[in-house]
Amino acid sequence: MITGELKNKIDSLWDIFAAGGLVNPLDVIEQITYLMFIHDLDDSDNLRAKEAAMLGLPYTSIFTDEVQVGERTIDGQQLKWSVFHDFPAGKMYSVMQEWVFPFIKNLHGDKNSAYSKYMDDAIFKLPTPLLLSKVVDALDEIYRLMSESQAVDVRGDTYEYLLSKISQSGRNGQFRTPRHIIRMMVELMDPKADDMICDPACGTSGFLVSAGEYLKENRKEEIFFNRQKKDHYMNHMFFGYDMDRTMLRIGAMNMMTHGIDNPFIEYRDSLSDQNPDKEKYSLILANPPFKGSLDADTVSADLLKVCKTKKTELLFLALFLRMLRIGGRCACIVPDGVLFGSSTAHKAIRKELVDGNRLEAVISMPSGVFKPYAGVSTAVLIFTKTGHGGTDHVWFYDMTADGFSLDDKRSPVADNDIPDIIARFRKPGAEKDRQRTEKSFLVPRAEIVDNGYDLSINKYKKTEYKPVEYPPTSEIMAQLRELEVEIGAEMSKLEELLRM
Missing domain, CATH: 1.20.1260.30 (N6 adenine-specific DNA methyltransferase, N-terminal domain)
Known part of the structure; x- marks a missing residue:
């Protein structure tokens, strides 16, 4: 900050x-x-x-x-x-x-x-x-x-x-993902040197820049000492689409400034028929705009087959599944309504993630993460496209702190779940024995199906009630009598002072 x-x-x-x-x-x-x-x-x-x-x-x-x-x-x-x-x-x-x-x-x-x-x-x-x-x-x-x-x-x-000063940002939300949340998602996905990475709603290319920086830090020798991999990194790895030319211009310069010579940053309505990409990318990182509803006539027909809706947050999930190649992974931010919405479209997209592919994780984030721009509760979904199922268990994590206060000031604080999230996600074996009263736990697919594909953490998390013992009523009454006597004595002293 x-x-x-x-x-x-x-x-x-x-x-x-x-x-x-x-x-x-x-x-x-x-x-x-x-x-x-x-x-x-x-x-x-x-x-x-x-x-x-x-x-x-x-x-x-x-x-x-x-x-x-x-x-x-x-x-x-x-x-x-x-x-x-x-x-x-x-x-x-x-x-x-x-x-x-x-x-x-x-x-x-x-x-x-x-x-x-x-x-x-x-x-x-x-x-x-x-x-x-x-x-x-x-x-x-x-x-x-x-x-x-x-x-x-x-x-x-x-x-x-600087970007926060643009008044339009509060309306379309296209570049309001906090950098530490972007970095968390990139670390969870651990990009590889041969990945093809896409953000279909890229804004200023924050996810792409962060992925590039992560690769520089963690796979420098593998990429930069290999002519073919360096060429892939510079010219063929990063793809971003947006509908705002100013944001595209800023995004392209942002990428070049961070040492990526030729990213593919293009003007495109990702949800429309002008987006032909199918089974192309191995990694998608995104926080798509949740601007409510849109005209169904402009939406690509094959997305509507997955979930017939006008809600962009659901259509983008269908889009991610279409754009990923088999084995491709995705980490995206969704509003909480996606996790438990009861409409046919909400259930259809959740069913597709759980039954048709491999849903790996649901990380519930506190509502203050996007303040002061928005107070909406959100979650990070992580899944792999398989096309034929594969979900055995889904890992849930209840994030309550991200290193900043959850008010409009967003001041740095000591509490931060992000390092714990990354550490636990990377050691799935250790999660099997965790109780549902803890920060994270596994839920079997069958239980999710029985709950109508509800993915909200509160559906599965158990609250631990600790008994509180109070002293006997007679003891409390005696303490009240003592306080009453003390107050009476102090009032008498005050009255004497006022008479002087």
Whole structure:
């Protein structure tokens, strides 16, 4: 979470844009993203040059001595943030507008890449040199504070805080998944070097970025010392779809900034017929939007065969099953209503998960996880597509704490079930003997079927009642009499004081 001076600096950056005449929240976050991307390009280019030098490998900087921008050939060093941020406001503005921005728009020669698709119509909207100068100075200060921070993922938290300022976020919920919940889901799924990973409602690509970071941390040698696996990681592993071009643009830049050269990020209504993907992916990570109902005429017919409904949360589950290849896995967030809803469609999708595939886990999360943006209770579903059943037991976990307070402030606290969730999930053998009064336990498939495929944890969790012994009534009455005498004596003293 962002607090203190860093939070104040980000708030003041937002105020600088407002004072400069840029007030549309989406425009502001888009321009900030461009500038952060330009700053990070400089840092990542320096880092890759150092890594290449350490490994004795050749490396050509994107800021070579001469860079072609349109019909002009210019000194590439002037495009580096560390160089142009010291220019006078007027010169900085012209360099940014005439050189830097066209340079990043054409950074990828491949016009079919995700980055190129969504940068083609990007516009530099800062209206004056003075505003640009103030914004650059403010971002320099924010980056300084981030570098001094001890937080593990301060850049991610900063970006999340920036995104939280977009008023539309409360309405469509497309990028409100807390980063620590994303990370938990990625660790539970433990992505492999040969996975094909998809988020059909990707927003700013948070799940894809986190999966990429996890692979870097845990499978670095396997991926980066193997030419084919590195090419797969850079160009063929990550797929994301969304219906908001601004989010796609931010998502594509987010992926590139995190070292993934060519993710497949595309404009697509995943629930419609324009999504042809069937049995393609080995891993799906998602928190799809739960925007209620939609027009059934726009929904792909094969999804309606699984569950005839207009509710997006149910249709997305059907979609995940269709998009996964046999043996493919999924971790997704669903609202609690999916677990116990009594409609025919609710029961149909739960039956398909339990009987037609292998439902592995239901992790119930407290309602405060998505505050201050929403107070809805949610759960994480984990399942494997088999196409012919395979559910023997379902693992339930009752998460009551996630490391942050469950009020609107979401302040860090000591209580955190996430490490325990990951540890228990990875050792399923140890769960067999757990009682249903504990945090986690197994429920056999037959019992779930008997309960109408109800997946709410309260249906199976047992409450342990501990007897409380009270003293005899006579003893309580005697204590009350003693208190009465004490109160009378104190009242008498008070009356004497008032007479003086």
